[in-house]
């Protein structure tokens with residue numbers, strides 16, 4: 001069997017480990033052949049792919065990013081787009097099936113293509129850990145490590161100056177990176193999209209830290225919004241590509257805190273550094289296992305399925321079941337963390 005692999009959407013550490021796991025399992029257990037589509041669905045639509053041999057994946061599990069490149073191209077758009085064109089391209093090149101590694105957008109497209117008869121297996125990828133069908137997604141653990149190290153470093157400079165530091169981490173719809181890095185780094189307040197708060201509440205936490213002689217450290221997810229802030233989101237309008245301009249919440253909160261509490265405040269946005277570099281050991285193992293199981297799903301003709309982590313086991317679920325359901329931080333997990341605030 002010849003299998004095409006693609007990585008689509010925002011990158012995250014562990015993508016290369018999935019590719020390596022899939023190729024090694026496919027070659028060793030099934031005598032499969034592999035090609036990699038360049039730049040996500042763009043490579044599928046344009047018939048742009050390269051062979052991936054066993055020697056191409058040597059040492060790949062520790063390498064950040066994706067050797068295939070990624071984009072947010074929609075496979076239903078463009079000249080070669082749509083199920084008929086894609087199937088024709090696959091037939092012409094003898095490609096039997098696709099393993100699509102991506103998040104909500106990629107998987108939604110994969111589901112529509114599978115409904116039209118294409119042979120696709122999905123692998124979930126979300127640095128924000130926001131897909132409900134998997135307990136954890138690779139890349140998340142690495143992002144939490146990076147954010148935690150940053151919080152540790154910001155604490156020492158905050159303490160040196162008696163300042164309040166507001167650290168913005170990724171998390172468009174859910175606050176898992178903020179919750180975990182905030183707990184690990186001993187943040188005095190963790191602000192997440194699932195839990196809007198008033199500026200008064202935030203300042204109360206900040207002041208109680210100052211009153212104990214400490215420098216307050218606030219971790220905020222990019223999708224957080226104040227209870228009393230206009231509009232549901234923290235984004236600042238649309239960017240040049242008509243996408244919501246995310247982030248900027250730390251930049252807005254720091255001066256508000258300074259003005260209300262009189263504590264000198266600074267903001268730091270961690271941004272894409274959370275998605276860069278080598279994956280953690282945990283993410284390498286998870287990604288490798290997902291890649292291996294995706295190949296097994298191909299050989300079981302489990303089209304339209306997605307591999308997923310449930311507890312410590314890798315299972316399969318239907319992509320239809322996986323998309324459209326967010327993995328939000330439950331109230332109980334937030335309440336646990338809140339005991340440590342202030």
Ligand code: F6P
Pocket residue numbers: 010127128170171172222246275
């Ligand atoms: O969805 C993952 C994510 O990293 C979000 O946390 C962030 O808002 C977004 O992607 C950034 O996207 P881009 O890389 O396109 O700027």
